[in-house]
Amino acid sequence: MDSNPLMCRVELNKETGITVTVQNDKDKITQTVEMDGTSIIIKVDGGSKEKTSTVKMTTESIEVSTKTFKLDAETITCTSEKATKHESKDTMTVKSSKAMTLDSADKLTEKAAMDFAMSGQNVKVDAKVDAKVGATNIKMDAKA
Numbered sequence: 001m002d003s004n005p006l007m008c009r010v011e012l013n014k015e016t017g018i019t020v021t022v023q024n025d026k027d028k029i030t031q032t033v034e035m036d037g038t039s040i041i042i043k044v045d046g047g048s049k050e051k052t053s054t055v056k057m058t059t060e061s062i063e064v065s066t067k068t069f070k071l072d073a074e075t076i077t078c079t080s081e082k083a084t085k086h087e088s089k090d091t092m093t094v095k096s097s098k099a100m101t102l103d104s105a106d107k108l109t110e111k112a113a114m115d116f117a118m119s120g121q122n123v124k125v126d127a128k129v130d131a132k133v134g135a136t137n138i139k140m141d142a143k144a
Contacts, residue, residue, distance in 0.1 A: 007023040017036035024030070034041045042055045053066035078084070086092075094100075102108065110116070125131065 004024065004026040007025070009021045011019040017034065020033045022031040028047045030045045032041070032043045032045070039056060039058045043052065045052045050067060056063045
């Protein structure tokens with residue numbers, strides 16, 4: 001049996017709070033939980049920034065920093081009182097196995113820097129006031 005003793009340490013300090021550390025020298029991983037009276041920081045450090053995950057919680061926020069973040073649940077609800085932003089610095093996919101709705105009580109803008117494609121078994125565009133199409137060339141193809 002390959003023994004891998006862990007070094008475990010609990011530090012209690014009236015000034016800086018509590019730190020719990022578990023060090024795994026064999027796999028070069030250090031786990032820490034720090035509580036300082038204003039925040040809780042949970043960290044798994046694999047020896048480099050690319051191999052380190054951190055969760056920081058305060059009374060105002062929760063920040064997660066990691067290489068891969070996965071949510072797996074039966075139902076997910078996200079609600080914000082102010083702005084919500086989803087941004088990818090690479091490819092982004094939003095997919096549904098059943099019906100999907102994008103709904104705005106105000107303006108909705110779709111924009112692509114390159115090509116924009118829309119397709120469906122039936123496509124309906126309905127404008128309550130004006131419908132405008134502008135392009136250098138406009139082509140319409142009807143297929144029987």
